[in-house]
Amino acid sequence: MKPSALSFLLGSLLLAGGVHATAAEHVHASHAWIRVLPGTLPAGAYVTLENDGDRPVALSGASSTVYADVMLHHSSTAGGMSRMTMVDALTVPAHGKAVLAPAGYHLMLMQASAPVKPGDTVKLTLTFTDGSTLPTEFIARPANAMDAGENHAMPPMEHGAMPHDSGH
Amino acid sequence: MKHRHRLRATLLLLLLVTGLLLGGCQHDAPLPFRLTNISGHMPDLDFHLTDDNGKAVTGADYRGKVVLLYFGYTHCPDVCPLTLAQLHVVMQRLGPLADGARILFVSVDPARDTPAVMHAYVKAFDPRAVGLVGDARKVEALSKRYRSAFTREPSSADGAYEVSHSSAIYVFDRDGKARLLATPSASRDDLVHDLHLLLATGASQ
Numbered sequence: 001m002k003p004s005a006l007s008f009l010l011g012s013l014l015l016a017g018g019v020h021a022t023a024a025e026h027v028h029a030s031h032a033w034i035r036v037l038p039g040t041l042p043a044g045a046y047v048t049l050e051n052d053g054d055r056p057v058a059l060s061g062a063s064s065t066v067y068a069d070v071m072l073h074h075s076s077t078a079g080g081m082s083r084m085t086m087v088d089a090l091t092v093p094a095h096g097k098a099v100l101a102p103a104g105y106h107l108m109l110m111q112a113s114a115p116v117k118p119g120d121t122v123k124l125t126l127t128f129t130d131g132s133t134l135p136t137e138f139i140a141r142p143a144n145a146m147d148a149g150e151n152h153a154m155p156p157m158e159h160g161a162m163p164h165d166s167g168h
Numbered sequence: 169m170k171h172r173h174r175l176r177a178t179l180l181l182l183l184l185v186t187g188l189l190l191g192g193c194q195h196d197a198p199l200p201f202r203l204t205n206i207s208g209h210m211p212d213l214d215f216h217l218t219d220d221n222g223k224a225v226t227g228a229d230y231r232g233k234v235v236l237l238y239f240g241y242t243h244c245p246d247v248c249p250l251t252l253a254q255l256h257v258v259m260q261r262l263g264p265l266a267d268g269a270r271i272l273f274v275s276v277d278p279a280r281d282t283p284a285v286m287h288a289y290v291k292a293f294d295p296r297a298v299g300l301v302g303d304a305r306k307v308e309a310l311s312k313r314y315r316s317a318f319t320r321e322p323s324s325a326d327g328a329y330e331v332s333h334s335s336a337i338y339v340f341d342r343d344g345k346a347r348l349l350a351t352p353s354a355s356r357d358d359l360v361h362d363l364h365l366l367l368a369t370g371a372s373q
Contacts, residue, residue, distance in 0.1 A: 035249055037289065041245070041285075041289070042243055044245040080334055081317065081333065081334055082247045082352075106246050142292070144249075144257075144294065
């Protein structure tokens, strides 16, 4: 009697697990990059998360073997002041996306165990509020990069040496 | 005969006066800036700080250069690097003209930002960027001079802390006169356009 009840319970749990897949299973990460700063300075990590599931999910942070400390942060500018605040979770809406990008949400990476150089790939394991995880490869970019630079094989046009409005 | 002479003289005089007036107007006409024009509303560039090579510098050392003044700190992983990266792209687009400009990055975190840390930091963005440090009193004096502000936020358990700070970029002409105010969200096209105007007008305009 007891064992059968237990197996029923286990079966239900497994079934429930099957119906409600984890957050990480529905999330696709892209444009993942890190802005590398000199020395031991903290770096910002950015990524675009797309949720193909019917339920919203929430990113709670990330962990890494390279950085001892990773925090989810939000930068804001109000009244001409730039501020950074810690964030508990960032929602990725059902069939929607959340963008971690400069001057907004970012992962602050601290205490690198080894120097990270532009061009390196660093694995960060994104964690969601349901406890599921999504290992993601981040490309390390130079301090003065503007984005993930996916097209770094073809550098973006610099509009020549002069501004394009210098027709005079 | 005499009458016609006088008429011609009057006309000539009128032309001369008009010419002078037009010339005068052209000289005084404000440059067609796209960013917020603060000419005459902010004091000239003046400070006593230490550059990222450890040398004592003043505002007068940058006369002859168009200066972009920005307050921030090196432990700022998001907005400060983004702003400096934007300014680097702007400098690149200005081409050789950018040699006439300097980005002055003033640290609002004197406790952690040494000249050496600042040197590595600014040079990672642009060769024409200069890091400036000073004791809290000197940095506060400069910040107040431009109605800018900064606040050290409470430290976390491990001693780390953030500094909230004004996000404005102040632009000075070659004579050290305050000319423009930009925000980090200003379009790079507008920055390139206005800096081009300031850089192309030479030393005194």
